[in-house]
Structures are given as structure tokens and as C-alpha cells.
Amino acid sequence: MAGAVADLDGNPAVRRLGDWSAARLRDLAADHGTPLYVVDLGRVRENAARLRAAFPDAAIDYAVKANARKPVLETLAEEGLGAECASAGEVVRAYEAGVSTLRYTAVNPPARDLDRVVEIAAEREVTITVGARDTLTRLADRDWTGRVYLRANPAVGAGHHEKVRTGGDPTFGIPAERIEAVAADAEGMGFDLVGLHAHAGSGILGDLSGHAALVERVSEIAADLADHDIDAVSIGGGFGVPYHETDPPLDLGALAEATRDAFGADARLGIEPGRYLVADAGVLLARVNTVKPTPETTVVGVDAGMTALARPALYDAYHAIRSLAADASERGTVATTVAGPVCESSDTLARGRSLPVPERGDLLAVGNAGAYGYEMASTYNSRPRPAVCALDGDESWVCVRRETVDDLSRLDQ
Ligand SMILES: Cc1ncc(COP(=O)(O)O)c(C=O)c1O
Numbered sequence: 001m002a003g004a005v006a007d008l009d010g011n012p013a014v015r016r017l018g019d020w021s022a023a024r025l026r027d028l029a030a031d032h033g034t035p036l037y038v039v040d041l042g043r044v045r046e047n048a049a050r051l052r053a054a055f056p057d058a059a060i061d062y063a064v065k066a067n068a069r070k071p072v073l074e075t076l077a078e079e080g081l082g083a084e085c086a087s088a089g090e091v092v093r094a095y096e097a098g099v100s101t102l103r104y105t106a107v108n109p110p111a112r113d114l115d116r117v118v119e120i121a122a123e124r125e126v127t128i129t130v131g132a133r134d135t136l137t138r139l140a141d142r143d144w145t146g147r148v149y150l151r152a153n154p155a156v157g158a159g160h161h162e163k164v165r166t167g168g169d170p171t172f173g174i175p176a177e178r179i180e181a182v183a184a185d186a187e188g189m190g191f192d193l194v195g196l197h198a199h200a201g202s203g204i205l206g207d208l209s210g211h212a213a214l215v216e217r218v219s220e221i222a223a224d225l226a227d228h229d230i231d232a233v234s235i236g237g238g239f240g241v242p243y244h245e246t247d248p249p250l251d252l253g254a255l256a257e258a259t260r261d262a263f264g265a266d267a268r269l270g271i272e273p274g275r276y277l278v279a280d281a282g283v284l285l286a287r288v289n290t291v292k293p294t295p296e297t298t299v300v301g302v303d304a305g306m307t308a309l310a311r312p313a314l315y316d317a318y319h320a321i322r323s324l325a326a327d328a329s330e331r332g333t334v335a336t337t338v339a340g341p342v343c344e345s346s347d348t349l350a351r352g353r354s355l356p357v358p359e360r361g362d363l364l365a366v367g368n369a370g371a372y373g374y375e376m377a378s379t380y381n382s383r384p385r386p387a388v389c390a391l392d393g394d395e396s397w398v399c400v401r402r403e404t405v406d407d408l409s410r411l412d413q
């Protein structure tokens with residue numbers, strides 16, 4: 001990695017929080033304030049190259065929902081990746097960033113989303129992944145019968161938390177036994193049925209058996225569509241990253257091999273990873289504003305909480321935290337609870353975490369914040385969202401300005 005980062009492990013597939021230059025992060029926080037997301041485009045490129053090398057023949061569509069900031073989308077467009085979009089808003093952002101392959105995965109799509117995507121599809125090719133028969137009717141009602149994938153429910157779920165396991169949940173995709181009938185309907189209605197899609201869930205690491213089961217299942221469903229001459233079978237995303245300091249990285253070679261072994265469809269393999277491409281390219285910087293010793297723990301109050309990074313509150317997700325105090329290594333450690341400014345007991349970034357003895361004004365870095373970080377930020381408690389700073393080698397610039405309290409009032413009427 002140019003400039004700031006070296007791999008302590010020597011394993012290029014993993015970038016730990018300790019690999020970021022503390023001095024550079026301190027400078028960025030001093031220049032732009034906190035809470036601040038930092039996203040390193042060089043690392044995004046490295047992740048894309050590693051993925052491309054492991055899946056040389058696959059169509060790779062980046063799951064935009066993981067990080068839709070403009071420089072991230074532009075970087076991945078330059079790397080030749082397509083975009084898998086979860087909303088009309090994501091389609092617009094990917095289109096504006098110059099992504100050439102646009103796919104929209106319609107989950108209970110609001111009318112406004114369909115209207116907007118159909119409008120874009122009049123200018124640029126958009127492929128729509130349909131997860132319910134109803135969606136075909138609603139598209140045809142809009143005089144759009146273009147390229148579609150059918151999303152099958154593979155009845156195989158996987159992922160880091162029950163809330164992100166979509167495979168098997170009836171909300172997502174067409175039941176496998178109905179796929180053939182819906183395929184016939186799609187073609188009867190004049191759609192160009194080009195692909196099949198399924199997704200098991202997000203954050204697969206270590207045990208690859210769920211992934212292999214998914215790929216096998218999707219291949220079986222593809223075989224049911226043999227009469228329909230589909231070109232592409234997307235097995236979704238879900239490739240995990242190590243959040244905990246002791247987690248090993250995903251064995252991408254093993255994952256690719258398991259995929260090849262299990263993939264039996266006579267069509268081009270597609271993957272749509274989000275997290276894998278961006279998670280370790282991002283950190284969140286937070287400033288300590290309160291240090292409160294209590295009998296149970298030392299509470300470290302910071303200016304970034306669940307409104308900046310929702311994952312710990314939503315999924316009890318673990319994110320590494322590092323003190324960037326210049327003398328951190330000379331301080332002793334203490335058991336801490338790192339808490340945000342929101343009035344909810346879920347507003348903690350970490351509990352029971354051993355950190356260098358904190359002082360008010362210290363800067364903390366939260367690791368693996370590049371995926372589902374800024375994207376899931378909210379303005380709960382009328383708290384403006386953080387700024388985002390992009391890094392590329394020695395260059396850095398604020399690519400999303402800090403939201404202000406005035407911004408929050410702008411929609412009032
Ligand atoms: C349809 C679909 N594709 C791709 C992804 C990307 O997931 P991940 O960020 O885990 O790779 C998701 C989210 O889990 C998804 O719902």
C-alpha cells in the first residue's frame with residue numbers, strides 16, 4: 001500500500017487496524033475534525049485485484065450498499081467492476097460514477113424506484129433482478145420488458161448474524177419450486193430473461209460449507225431453467241473479512257475453489273461482493289470527550305456512536321479499536337466501555353475492551369469501518385452525519401462534507 005500502510009502480518013489479504021499510520025490519521029482528524037470516516041482507495045484497488053485474480057472468469061458486480069461514496073464507486077468502475085444496486089438511488093450513484101454494468105436488485109421495490117430505474121434504463125442498459133412475480137407485472141405496466149435475472153430463494157442461509165442471512169428468508173427471492181413457472185411468465189410477457197441470482201447472506205468467513213451448499217443449490221435451480229437459455233448465474237456476495245484481531249482472513253483461494261467445484265451451471269458465474277472490497281479500506285476516527293472511572297469499567301465517551309456506526313448496536317458487531325495517542329504504548333491498559341453520545345444503552349462501540357488508559361482529547365480509530373459504516377449512518381437525536389475523507393497514496397480530500405445542524409432543518413416546511 002502506497003504511503004500510510006504496511007502489512008504487519010506480511011499477508012496482503014489482511015489489513016489490520018495497526019497497519020494504518022497513526023501519524024497520518026492524527027493529521028487527518030486535526031485537519032477535518034471528528035467523527036471522520038477515512039477511506040483508502042489504494043486498498044480498495046488491492047482488494048479488487050485480489051478478487052479478480054481469484055475469480056478470473058467471473059462477472060464481478062460490486063454491492064454498492066456496502067459503500068456508495070463517489071470515489072469508491074469511481075475507483076471500482078476504473079477497475080472494471082459492475083454494480084449491484086439495492087435501490088434507484090444506488091443505480092443513480094453508480095451510473096453517475098461511470099460504472100458500466102448496472103444491475104438493480106429489486107426487493108419489494110417501491111413504485112418510485114421502479115419509475116426511476118425504468119427511466120435510467122431508457123438511456124443505459126440496466127438489468128433488473130426480480131424477486132417476485134409481481135415485480136414483472138409492475139415493470140411491464142411501465143412498458144419495460146428489458147433484461148432480467150430471476151432471484152431464487154435458495155433455502156440456504158449464511159452470514160455473521162441472523163439479521164443478515166437472507167437465503168431461506170421468504171422475503172428474498174422466488175421459491176425454487178416456482179422459478180420455472182415465473183421464468184415462463186417472464187418470457188411470455190416479452191422480458192429478456194438472461195440470468196439467475198441467489199444470495200445466502202453476508203459475512204461468510206472460515207466455514208465455507210454454507211457457501212458451497214448455496215452454489216450447489218443455485219446450480220440445481222439453474223438446471224431447472226435449462227430450457228430458458230440463461231447466460232449468467234450470480235451466487236451473490238457475502239465474502240467476509242476478519243473483524244476481530246484474532247480472526248484469520250478469508251481464504252479466497254479456498255473460496256474460489258469451493259465455488260468452482262460446486263458450480264455446475266452452464267452459464268457465466270457472477271459474484272457481487274460488497275464488504276470484501278471496502279471493509280478494511282476504511283476507519284472511523286472518534287475523539288474522546290469524557291473519561292469516567294466506574295467500579296465496573298472505565299467509560300470512554302466519544303463523539304461517534306451508533307448514528308455514525310450502527311453495526312455494534314444492530315448486530316453486536318465487533319470492531320477493533322486503537323488508541324492513536326502518541327504515547328499510547330507507554331500507558332498501561334484498562335478495561336473500557338467505549339460509548340457514543342446517544343441516549344440509548346445500545347450506543348456503545350465496545351464493551352469490556354482493554355485499551356491504553358484513556359485521556360480526554362485522545363483520538364481513537366475504529367477498524368473495518370469501510371463497509372456498512374457511513375452507509376448506515378443516521379441522524380437520530382438530530383445528530384449530523386460524519387464527514388468522509390478519501391485517501392489515494394499521498395493525496396487526501398474530503399469527499400463527503402460533514403453534515404451540519406442546518407442541513408438537518410433543510411427539509412422542514
Ligand atoms: C443481493 C445481495 N448481493 C450482494 C450483497 C453483498 O453482500 P456482502 O457485502 O456481504 O458481500 C448483499 C448483501 O448482503 C445482497 O443482499
Ligand SMILES: N[C@@H](CCCC[NH3+])C(=O)O
Binds near residue numbers: 315
Ligand atoms: N449491514 C450488514 C450487511 C447486510 C448486507 C445486506 N444484504 C452488516 O453491516 O453486516
